[in-house]
Amino acid sequence: MRSAMIRAIVDTLNVFPQSLLQLLMRIAIVPVFWRSGWGKLENMEQAIGLFxxxxxxxxxxxxxAAYLGTAVELAAPALILVGLATRLATLPLIALTLTIQFLVYPVSYPDHLLWFAILVFILTRGPGPISIDALLASHTEPSSAAVYGRPR
Structure with a gap:
C-alpha cells in the first residue's frame, strides 16, 4: 500500500516538465548578476574602488576589471533571460562565480555553489523550448539543435 503511494508520487514528479524547470532556472539566476552589474553601473567610481x-x-x-565585470553582469543575464546564445552566456558567469569564490569571498561558498549549480544546469541542459535559441533551432538544420538547446 505504502509503496504504491510512493510510486504514485514519484510518477507524478517524473512528469514535471523539464522545459518549465529550464525557464525557472534562467529566471532565477538573472537577478543575482543583474543587480550587481547595475549597482556597479550606477556608481562606477565606487566599483573601481572596490576592485x-x-x-x-x-x-x-x-x-x-570593474568595467569588464559590469559588462558581463549586465549582458550575460540579459541573454540568459531571453534565451539567446544561452549556453555561451553561462560561461563568463561561471568564470565570474569561480573567481568570486576562490579569490574574493571564499566564505560565501553556499551562495556561489547555488549559482554554479544553476549555471551548469543551464549550460548542460540548454535554455529549453521557451527561448529564442529554441526558435532559432526550429529554423535551422537538426545538427544545430544541440547548440541552441532544442529539447531532447
Whole structure:
C-alpha cells in the first residue's frame, strides 16, 4: 500500500516538465548578476574602488576589471533571460562565480555553489523550448539543435 503511494508520487514528479524547470532556472539566476552589474553601473567610481581595495584581483587593473565585470553582469543575464546564445552566456558567469569564490569571498561558498549549480544546469541542459535559441533551432538544420538547446 505504502509503496504504491510512493510510486504514485514519484510518477507524478517524473512528469514535471523539464522545459518549465529550464525557464525557472534562467529566471532565477538573472537577478543575482543583474543587480550587481547595475549597482556597479550606477556608481562606477565606487566599483573601481572596490576592485582596488577589497577584491584585489591579481591579473587585471581595477578599472578594467570593474568595467569588464559590469559588462558581463549586465549582458550575460540579459541573454540568459531571453534565451539567446544561452549556453555561451553561462560561461563568463561561471568564470565570474569561480573567481568570486576562490579569490574574493571564499566564505560565501553556499551562495556561489547555488549559482554554479544553476549555471551548469543551464549550460548542460540548454535554455529549453521557451527561448529564442529554441526558435532559432526550429529554423535551422537538426545538427544545430544541440547548440541552441532544442529539447531532447
Amino acid at each position: 582596488r581595495e577589497e577584491y584585489k584581483l591579481p591579473i587585471l587593473p581595477p578599472g578594467l
